[in-house]
Amino acid sequence: xxxxxxxxxxxxxxxxxxxxxxxxxxxxxxxxxxxxxxxxxxxxxxxxxxxxxxxxxxxxxxxxxxxxxxxxxxxxxxxxxxxxxxxxxxxxxxxxxxxxxxxxxxxxxxxxxxxxxxxxxxxxxxxxxxxxxxxxxxxxxxxxxxxxxxxxxxxxxxxxxxxxxxxxxxxxxxxxxxxxxxxxxxxxxxxxxxxxxxxxxxxxxxxxxxxxxxxxxxxxxxxxxxxxxxxxxxxxxxxxxxxxxxxxxxxxxxxxxxxxxxxxxxxxxxxxxxxxxxxxxxxxxxxxxxxxxxxxxxxxxxxxxxxxxxxxxxxxxxxxxxxxxxxxxxxxxxxxxxxxxxxxxxxxxxxxxxxxxxxxxxxxxxxxxxxxxxxxxxxxxxxxxxxxxxxxxxxxxxxxxxxxxxxxxxxxxxxxxxxxxxxxxxxxxxxxxxxxxxxxxxxxxxxxxxxxxxx
Amino acid sequence: xxxxxxxxxxxxxxxxxxxxxxxxxxxxxxxxxxxxxxxxxxxxxxxxxxxxxxxxxxxxxxxxxxxxxxxxxxxxxxxxxxxxxxxxxxxxxxxxxxxxxxxxxxxxxxxxxxxxxxxxxxxxxxxxxxxxxxxxxxxxxxxxxxxxxxxxxxxxxxxxxxxxxxxxxxxxxxxxxxxxxxxxxxxxxxxxxxxxxxxxxxxxxxxxxxxxxxxxxxxxxxxxxxxxxxxxxxxxxxxxxxxxxxxxxxxxxxxxxxxxxxxxxxxxxxxxxxxxxxxxxxxxxxxxxxxxxxxxxxxxxxxxxxxxxxxxxxxxxxxxxxxxxxxxxxxxxxxxxxxxxxxxxxxxxxxxxxxxxxxxxxxxxxxxxxxxxxxxxxxxxxxxxxxxxxxxxxxxxxxxxxxxxxxxxxxxxxxxxxxxxxxxxxxxxxxxxxxxxxxxxxxxxxxxxxxxxxx
Numbered sequence: 001x002x003x004x005x006x007x008x009x010x011x012x013x014x015x016x017x018x019x020x021x022x023x024x025x026x027x028x029x030x031x032x033x034x035x036x037x038x039x040x041x042x043x044x045x046x047x048x049x050x051x052x053x054x055x056x057x058x059x060x061x062x063x064x065x066x067x068x069x070x071x072x073x074x075x076x077x078x079x080x081x082x083x084x085x086x087x088x089x090x091x092x093x094x095x096x097x098x099x100x101x102x103x104x105x106x107x108x109x110x111x112x113x114x115x116x117x118x119x120x121x122x123x124x125x126x127x128x129x130x131x132x133x134x135x136x137x138x139x140x141x142x143x144x145x146x147x148x149x150x151x152x153x154x155x156x157x158x159x160x161x162x163x164x165x166x167x168x169x170x171x172x173x174x175x176x177x178x179x180x181x182x183x184x185x186x187x188x189x190x191x192x193x194x195x196x197x198x199x200x201x202x203x204x205x206x207x208x209x210x211x212x213x214x215x216x217x218x219x220x221x222x223x224x225x226x227x228x229x230x231x232x233x234x235x236x237x238x239x240x241x242x243x244x245x246x247x248x249x250x251x252x253x254x255x256x257x258x259x260x261x262x263x264x265x266x267x268x269x270x271x272x273x274x275x276x277x278x279x280x281x282x283x284x285x286x287x288x289x290x291x292x293x294x295x296x297x298x299x300x301x302x303x304x305x306x307x308x309x310x311x312x313x314x315x316x317x318x319x320x321x322x323x324x325x326x327x328x329x330x331x332x333x334x335x336x337x338x339x340x341x342x343x344x345x346x347x348x349x350x351x352x353x354x355x356x357x358x359x360x361x362x363x364x365x366x367x368x369x370x371x372x373x374x375x376x377x378x379x380x381x382x383x384x385x386x387x388x389x390x391x392x393x394x395x396x397x398x399x400x401x402x403x404x405x406x407x408x409x410x411x412x413x414x415x416x417x418x419x420x421x422x423x424x425x426x427x428x429x430x431x432x433x434x435x436x437x438x439x440x441x442x443x444x445x446x447x448x449x450x451x452x453x454x455x
Numbered sequence: 456x457x458x459x460x461x462x463x464x465x466x467x468x469x470x471x472x473x474x475x476x477x478x479x480x481x482x483x484x485x486x487x488x489x490x491x492x493x494x495x496x497x498x499x500x501x502x503x504x505x506x507x508x509x510x511x512x513x514x515x516x517x518x519x520x521x522x523x524x525x526x527x528x529x530x531x532x533x534x535x536x537x538x539x540x541x542x543x544x545x546x547x548x549x550x551x552x553x554x555x556x557x558x559x560x561x562x563x564x565x566x567x568x569x570x571x572x573x574x575x576x577x578x579x580x581x582x583x584x585x586x587x588x589x590x591x592x593x594x595x596x597x598x599x600x601x602x603x604x605x606x607x608x609x610x611x612x613x614x615x616x617x618x619x620x621x622x623x624x625x626x627x628x629x630x631x632x633x634x635x636x637x638x639x640x641x642x643x644x645x646x647x648x649x650x651x652x653x654x655x656x657x658x659x660x661x662x663x664x665x666x667x668x669x670x671x672x673x674x675x676x677x678x679x680x681x682x683x684x685x686x687x688x689x690x691x692x693x694x695x696x697x698x699x700x701x702x703x704x705x706x707x708x709x710x711x712x713x714x715x716x717x718x719x720x721x722x723x724x725x726x727x728x729x730x731x732x733x734x735x736x737x738x739x740x741x742x743x744x745x746x747x748x749x750x751x752x753x754x755x756x757x758x759x760x761x762x763x764x765x766x767x768x769x770x771x772x773x774x775x776x777x778x779x780x781x782x783x784x785x786x787x788x789x790x791x792x793x794x795x796x797x798x799x800x801x802x803x804x805x806x807x808x809x810x811x812x813x814x815x816x817x818x819x820x821x822x823x824x825x826x827x828x829x830x831x832x833x834x835x836x837x838x839x840x841x842x843x844x845x846x847x848x849x850x851x852x853x854x855x856x857x858x859x860x861x862x863x864x865x866x867x868x869x870x871x872x873x874x875x876x877x878x879x880x881x882x883x884x885x886x887x888x889x890x891x892x893x894x895x896x897x898x899x900x901x902x903x904x905x906x907x908x909x910x
Contacts, residue, residue: 100692100797143637154635156644157612172884178793179825180609181862182598182648183869183880184906185888189611189644193637210694237555239665280735338633342555370634407636414639425638429627432895433640439894440887451639 004060008042008084011052015043015090026067026085029075030132030320032333033416038065038079043090047163047171047202050086054200055169057084063448064167066196068138069111071130073334074415076142076195080449086200088137094118095203102208103160103177108137108201115206124208127152130411131317137201142413143193147316150236150369151243151275152209154411159192163203167441175205190436195413196447197455198440212243212275216285217309220297221267225249225352228268229345231295232368236341238291240284242369244273246316249352251363252323259322260315265299271316273309316365323363323376330361330378331387335394337401338372338410347404351375351397360390372410398424414451422453459515463497463539466507470498470545481522481540484530485587485775486872487788493520493534498545502618502626502657505541509655510624512539518903519622521651523593524566526585528789529870531597531650535904541655543592549573550658557663558615558632563592563656570661579663582607585866586772592656597868598648602771605691605824606698606730607664609866614647618658622896630660645891650868651902652910653895667698667730671740672764675752676722680704680807683723684800686750687823691796693746695739697824699728701771704807706818707778714777715770720754726771728764771820778818778831785816785833786842790849792856793827793865802859806830806852815845827865853879869906877908 008016018040027037039062044050057064063083070077079085088109096105099122106115113133115126128139130146138144140162145154152158161175174187191198222228228247235245248256248269256262270292274284289300303309315322324332339347348364355362355375366373377393379386398408398421408421422430434452437444448455463471473495482492494517499505512519518538525532534540543564551560554577561570568588570581583594585601593599595617600609607613616630629642646653677683683702690700703711703724711717725747729739744755758764770777779787794802803819810817810830821828832848834841853863853876863876877885889907892899903910 098795098797100688101795103795143641145635145637149635153612154637156635156641157608166883166887170883172882172887174881174884176793176862176880177795177860178827178856178862178865179796180600180604180611180793180827180865182600182609182866183862183864183873184648184877184885185653185891186598186611186641186644186648187881187884187887189641190891193639193641198640233555338631338635340553340556340558340632341634342553372633372635401633405632407631407633407638409638410633410635411637413637418638422639425631426629426642427627428621428625429629429642430639432621432627432642435894436640436645436891439890 004056004062005040007056008040008053011049012042012044017041026087027078029078030071031073031075031417032331033075033078036078036080038085039082041085041087043087045090047165050165050200050202051169051171053084053086054165054167058168058443058445061443061445064200064445065447066137066141066200068108068135069133071132071134072138072142072415073412074417076413076415076450080416088135091202097122099124101177104206104208106136106204106206108135108204110136112136112139119208123211125211126206127209128155128158136204136206140192140201140204141194141196145367145411147244147246147313147367149367150245151241155192156189158207159188159204160207161205162188162191162201164191164199165202166199167443167446177205193413195415195451197437197451198446214278214281215273215275215309216281217273217303217312218285219269219271219301219312220292221265221269221299223267223296225268225348226345227296228270229348229368231270231292231297233341233344234291234295235288236369238287240287242272243275244271245369246271247364247366247368247373249364251361252319252365255322255326255363256315256319258326259318262315271312319365320376327361327378329381331381333377333390333394334412335375335377335397336372336409336412337397337406338370339401339404339406341371343404343406344368344371347400348373350400354393354396358389358393360386360393362393370410371406416450419451419453459511459517460495462511463495463508466504467497467499472496481542482533484533485526486528486530487786488530488533488871491533491535493540494537496540496542498542500545502620505620505655505657506624506626508539508541509620509622513623513898513900516898516900519655519900520902521592521596521655523564523590524588526587526589527593527597527870528867529872531868531870531905535871543590546657552577554579556632559661559663561591561659561661563659564590566590567594574663578666580666581661582664583610583613591659591661595647595656595659596649596651600822600866602699602701602768602822604822605700606696610647611644613662614643614659615662616660617643617646617656619646619654620657621654622898622901632660648868650870650906652892652906653901669733669736670728670730670764671736672728672758672767673740674724674726674756674767675747676720676724676754678722678751680723680803681800682751683725684803684823686725686747686752688796688799689746689750690743691824693742695742697727698730699726700824701726702819702821702823702828704819706816707774707820710777710781710818711770711774713781714773717770726767774820775831782816782833784836786836788832788845788849789867790830790832790852791827791864791867792852792861793825794856794859794861796826798859798861799823799826802855803828805855809848809851813844813848815841815848817848825865826861871905874906874908
C-alpha cells in the first residue's frame with residue numbers, strides 16, 4: 001500500500017495528499033452520514049493521470065472514489081473503506097462548444113453554472129438543474145435531474161457520450177456526436193447513474209438547448225395541499241409544456257419566509273416557470289392560471305424580470321438550508337420518492353398524514369411535474385427514538401412509492417443510503433446489476449460499498 | 456437436443472414446429488443475407504412459457520432467437536447457428552393503457568400500428584415510426600427510430616420499462632411507471648438495443664404522447680442536393696420543432712413517381728410535417744417555408760387532410776420497395792449512417808459523389824433532421840464485381856461517418872451485417888460490451904453471432 005502511495009506521489013507531486021484536513025473534507029457529505037475519510041486524495045489534471053491513478057490503485061487493491069463538488073445526498077463520494085478519492089476540481093475545462101450541433105464537451109469538474117456562463121453568448125444553455133452548483137461529471141454519475149426535468153429531461157437524456165476510465169485503467173469512449181445511434185449496448189446509459197462503481201467519467205458530451213426567447217415565472221398559494229397537488233396533475237395532463245412546476249408545502253413556505261423574507265402565506269404553494277416564444281409563454285401562463293384558479297389558487301405573483309426569477313429560484317435551491325435553519329438542532333434525513341403522476345395526490349397526502357402523526361417535522365418540496373417529491377425529515381439531534389421513528393417514516397415512503405408503481409429515488413440515487421431498498425425495487429434485477437459490476441470491476445475497487453447490496 | 460425438442464413439444468403442443476416452411480420463413484430477412492433457418496420455431500403465449508423455453512434451450516445449449524415481424528434490415532432475427540426461434544406473434548395484447556400517466560404496457564408482439572389503433576380514442580399516440588409496421592418488442596430490441604425521432608426521440612427515450620427473460624430463464628422487470636428514477640444501473644437502456652443477445656423482452660412499458668391538435672405536412676423540390684440539405688441544417692438550427700423532415704434525392708423521387716404516381720419533379724425533395732396547435736403549426740410552416748425558399752425550394756405541395764398526409768407518408772414508408780421496383784434484378788445493400796448535423800452536407804455530398812463515381816445505383820433517403828440517411832446500393836444481382844464495389848461503397852460511408860464524429864448505424868442496428876464495424880466505432884468499448892454479454896449469457900445462447908465480434 002505504501003508503494004502505491006509513493007507511486008501516486010511520484011506521479012502527481014503536491015496533487016497527491018494524505019493531510020488530515022483534505023481527508024476529512026472528502027469524508028463528509030451533505031447527507032446524514034458519519035465522517036468516512038479516504039486514506040489519500042488526488043487531484044488529476046488529465047485523463048492519462050486518472051488512468052495511471054486507477055492502475056496504481058488496482059495493483060494495490062485500493063478503493064477509488066470519484067469526487068465532484070461533494071453535493072450528493074446519499075453519501076456517494078465518502079469513503080467507507082478508505083482508499084483514494086479522485087477529486088476532479090482541476091479537470092474543469094469546457095473542451096469544446098459546437099453551437100451548430102448544440103453540443104458541448106466538458107471535463108467532469110466543470111459545474112453546471114460555469115458551463116452556462118460560458119454558453120451565455122451562444123444562445124444555448126444546459127438545462128439540467130439539481131439546485132446545487134454540482135459538477136457535470138457528478139451529475140452524470142448520479143443521473144441527476146431537478147426542477148427543469150419536467151421539460152428538458154434528466155441527465156439520462158442529456159448526455160450524448162462519455163469518456164470513462166475503467167477499473168483496470170483502460171480508457172473508453174461511449175456514444176458519438178450524432179444525435180442517435182443503434183450500434184450495440186448503450187454504454188453511455190450504463191455509466192450515467194452508475195455512481196462511480198463501474199469506472200470514472202473523465203469527459204462528458206452534453207446536449208444543449210436553445211435559450212428560450214421568453215421566460216416567465218409565477219408563485220401562487222393554495223388553501224390546502226389537495227388543491228395544489230390537484231392543480232399540478234391537471235396541468236401536466238393538459239399538456240402545457242411547463243419548464244418548471246414545483247410544490248412547496250406550508251412548513252417549507254414558512255421556512256422560506258424566515259430565511260428569505262419571502263412574505264408568502266403559510267400555505268402550500270406552487271412555483272412555476274414557462275419557456276417559449278412571447279406569445280407561447282403568455283398562452284401557457286394563461287392556461288396554467290385558469291387551471292390553478294379552478295383548484296383554489298390565489299395570491300399570484302408573477303416574475304418576468306430575470307432578477308426576480310433568479311431570486312425566486314435561489315429561494316427554491318436554498319430550501320434545504322432554509323429548512324435546516326428553521327429547525328435547528330435536528331438531524332436531517334432526505335427522501336426522494338417518485339411516482340406516476342396519477343398517484344401523486346395519494347403519495348403526497350399519505351406521506352403528509354404519516355409525518356403529521358409522527359410529530360416529527362417533515363417539510364415537503366418537490367419536482368411534482370415528474371411525480372417526484374422530497375420530505376426533509378427532521379428528528380431532534382441525538383434523540384435515538386426520534387431518529388428511529390424518522391427512519392421508519394422514510395422506509396414507509398419508499399414502500400409506498402413502490403406500491404404505487406414508482407421508485408425509491410427519483411434523482412438522489414442510491415449511494416450508501418438506499419442500498420437497503422435495491423432488492424425491493426429491482427427483484428432479480430439487482431443481481432443483473434451485480435453481474436455487470438463483477439464483470440467490469442472484478443476486484444470491486446470502484447466506489448465499493450455503494451449502489452449494490454453486498455458490494 | 457432431441458430431448459429438448461420433445462420438452463418444447465410437450466410444453467407447447469402445436470405451437471412448437473420444425474416444419475420446413477416455418478423454419479425457412481424464420482430464416483429469411485429483409486436484408487441481403489442468405490437463408491439461415493432455425494431448427495425449430497415456437498409460438499409462446501405467456502412470459503412463463505418464454506421462461507420455460509429459454510430454460511430448456513439453456514440446458515441443451517441451443518441458440519434462442521427472438522422474432523417480431525422479421526422487418527429488421529441487418530439479419531437480426533435469422534439463425535446462422537440454427538437453434539430455436541421464439542416468434543412473439545401470439546403475444547400481441549395491449550395489457551394496459553394509463554391515459555393519466557401517458558403510459559401503455561404491451562406484449563412484445565403488438566405492432567406500432569395496432570397500438571395506435573387501440574389508442575385512437577384516448578387522445579394519445581405512440582410516435583416512434585420506423586416505417587415498417589414492426590412489433591414493439593422488436594423496435595425496443597433494435598433501438599428503432601425513423602421519421603418522427605427528430606421530434607419525439609427514439610425507442611431509447613420512449614421505453615420506460617421492460618420485462619425480460621434472462622439467458623437462464625429468470626424473469627426481471629426493469630424501470631418503473633414513474634417518469635424518472637436514479638436507482639442503480641439503467642437496465643432498461645441496457646436491454647433496449649441489445650438485439651436479443653442478453654435476454655428476450657416479454658413486456659414493454661411505453662411513454663405515450665398527446666395527439667397534436669393540428670398537423671400539417673408538405674413536400675417541396677430543390678434544384679440541387681446542396682439546397683435541400685442546406686435547408687435542413689438551417690431549419691434544425693433555427694429551432695423549429697419539426698415533427699418530420701425527410702430528404703429524398705432525385706433518384707428516389709423518380710422511384711416514387713414510378714411506383715406511386717407521385718408526379719414529382721425528378722429532383723431532390725424534402726418531406727416535412729408540423730405538429731402543434733393550429734396557430735403553432737401555421738407559424739412553424741411559415742418559418743420553414745421562408746428558410747426553404749431561401750435555399751431554392753419550389754413546387755410546395757401542402758397536405759393538411761389526414762388522407763393526403765397518409766398517402767404522403769405511405770410513399771415514404773414504401774420507398775424501399777419503390778426503389779427495388781425501379782431497379783429490378785439488383786441485390787440491395789442498405790446503409791444507415793448518422794452524423795452531427797453540422798457535418799450532414801459533407802456526408803451526403805461525399806456519399807453521392809462516391810456513388811456517382813461507382814456507376815452503381817444508390818438512391819438516398821434520410822431522416823436528415825437527425826443527421827441520419829440511407830443510400831440503398833443496388834449492384835446487379837449475381838454480379839460479383841458490382842457486389843464487391845457496393846460493399847466498398849458501404850464501407851467508405853461507415854468510415855466517413857466515424858471520421859465526422861458520427862455512427863455506422865443511426866437506427867438499423869448491428870445484427871449480422873455491421874459486426875465488422877464494432878471495433879472501429881467503439882474501440883475498447885466493444886470489449887466492455889463483450890464482458891457484459893459474457894456476464895449475462897455465459898453460454899452464448901442468446902442470438903449468437905449477432906452484435907458483437909467473436910460472439
